[in-house]
Amino acid sequence: MNADAGQPILLDVSRLIWRAWAGMLPTGIDRTALAYLAHFRSRARAVVQRGGRTRILSSKLSQRLFDILLDGGPAARAGLCRLVLPGLIASEQVVPGSIYLNVGHTGLDRKGHVLWLQRVQARAVYFVHDLIPLTHPEYCRTGEPAKHRRRIEAMLGHGVGIIGNSRDTLDELTAFAALQGGRFMLPSLVAPLGIGAPTAVHDAELPLTGSYFVMLGTLEGRKNHLLALNVWADLARRLGAACPQLVIIGRRGWECEQAVDMLERCEAIRDHVIELPRCNDEMLAAYMRGARALLFPSFVEGYGLPLIEALACGIPVIASGLAVFRELAGDIPDYLSPIDGLGWLRAIEDYAQDGSARRNAQLARMIDWAPPTWTEHFARVDAFLEDLSRKPE
Numbered sequence: 001m002n003a004d005a006g007q008p009i010l011l012d013v014s015r016l017i018w019r020a021w022a023g024m025l026p027t028g029i030d031r032t033a034l035a036y037l038a039h040f041r042s043r044a045r046a047v048v049q050r051g052g053r054t055r056i057l058s059s060k061l062s063q064r065l066f067d068i069l070l071d072g073g074p075a076a077r078a079g080l081c082r083l084v085l086p087g088l089i090a091s092e093q094v095v096p097g098s099i100y101l102n103v104g105h106t107g108l109d110r111k112g113h114v115l116w117l118q119r120v121q122a123r124a125v126y127f128v129h130d131l132i133p134l135t136h137p138e139y140c141r142t143g144e145p146a147k148h149r150r151r152i153e154a155m156l157g158h159g160v161g162i163i164g165n166s167r168d169t170l171d172e173l174t175a176f177a178a179l180q181g182g183r184f185m186l187p188s189l190v191a192p193l194g195i196g197a198p199t200a201v202h203d204a205e206l207p208l209t210g211s212y213f214v215m216l217g218t219l220e221g222r223k224n225h226l227l228a229l230n231v232w233a234d235l236a237r238r239l240g241a242a243c244p245q246l247v248i249i250g251r252r253g254w255e256c257e258q259a260v261d262m263l264e265r266c267e268a269i270r271d272h273v274i275e276l277p278r279c280n281d282e283m284l285a286a287y288m289r290g291a292r293a294l295l296f297p298s299f300v301e302g303y304g305l306p307l308i309e310a311l312a313c314g315i316p317v318i319a320s321g322l323a324v325f326r327e328l329a330g331d332i333p334d335y336l337s338p339i340d341g342l343g344w345l346r347a348i349e350d351y352a353q354d355g356s357a358r359r360n361a362q363l364a365r366m367i368d369w370a371p372p373t374w375t376e377h378f379a380r381v382d383a384f385l386e387d388l389s390r391k392p393e
Helices: 014-021 028-043 059-071 076-089 111-120 144-158 167-179 225-242 257-265 281-290 305-312 323-329 341-351 357-365 374-390
Strands: 009-012 044-050 053-056 099-102 123-128 159-164 188-190 212-216 245-249 273-276 294-296 317-320 334-336
Touching: 009 028, 014 028, 014 044, 014 059, 014 076, 028 044, 028 059, 028 374, 044 059, 053 111, 059 076, 099 374, 111 144, 123 144, 123 167, 123 374, 144 159, 144 167, 159 167, 159 374, 167 188, 167 323, 188 374, 212 281, 212 305, 225 245, 225 257, 225 341, 245 281, 294 305, 305 317, 305 323, 317 323, 317 341, 334 341, 341 357
Parallel strands: 009 044, 009 099, 099 123, 123 159, 159 188, 212 245, 212 294, 245 273, 294 317, 317 334
Antiparallel strands: 044 053
């Protein structure tokens, strides 16, 4: 298939639909899916999974749906209600051999997914964000490792290509494939995720005036909020009113009971930790703008959007020494083991001070660094899809 021969991209937007329906703020996966929607919308048809059925919407209905999803906001649910149900009934088929793009891992664990691919004769290209449920199941909900295994097996067994957010993620996938009876890895592409233009923030709009740090991401065990909260309890008991603030931005998730207990019961940190379960882009930019550093003590990550967003804003990062972080940011952040509590304590105390030598050294290291962009990302993706389209089915 030639990508310019008039055949549409079949873009699965099922995840974006249910997230918009629930009124959820976008996660990293959602931001990726939205970027793909913005890039491919003019040549895409929407694929929608609902109630065990998968349908391809007409071009007209697809464009209306894309508008709703890209606009977002409180009106999205009403728009979806008016559009999607009639659209599923009025769906139509497409030319066999079209590229099907699934960017959100959606529905890959269901048996009906493979049957649908065969029925419409689509050529599936999947985006893999991480293999965390397989490599670190202890941080995941019950049942998620088995579900993710089915997703990854579907990618390897029925796809024609894989896009990964990092070399680290694709290395994990290659290792998994090798353990599955010597299964060969599909043609693959490393395409680092981009970020949008930083939201402008003026000093007068900064939400806090004292020294503070930010953690960004859903509260879950692998994000290691517990380490930060224990550090803050120690700081608060020793420093009292001079203790810096910790701003935790993200909703409460799973496998984080001890961190929640600290937030709800620890009197020492009550006046020094701010929890923001909902935070729009403008508020997030304001908090990031004035932070002494972003703290990223995760045990495992598939990518690390907060890291590159912070560096792009000129904000230092103190992070775990994960391979994917080093792939993205080189030697710019200060790296520490996620179990080195004393190391984190010392780094935070140092960075909290005006004129911190460690902080100034990191600011100097980031001068020539540039974040990955969506323009670069999609230049790679478009070339990859074009190459796949030339290969015989």
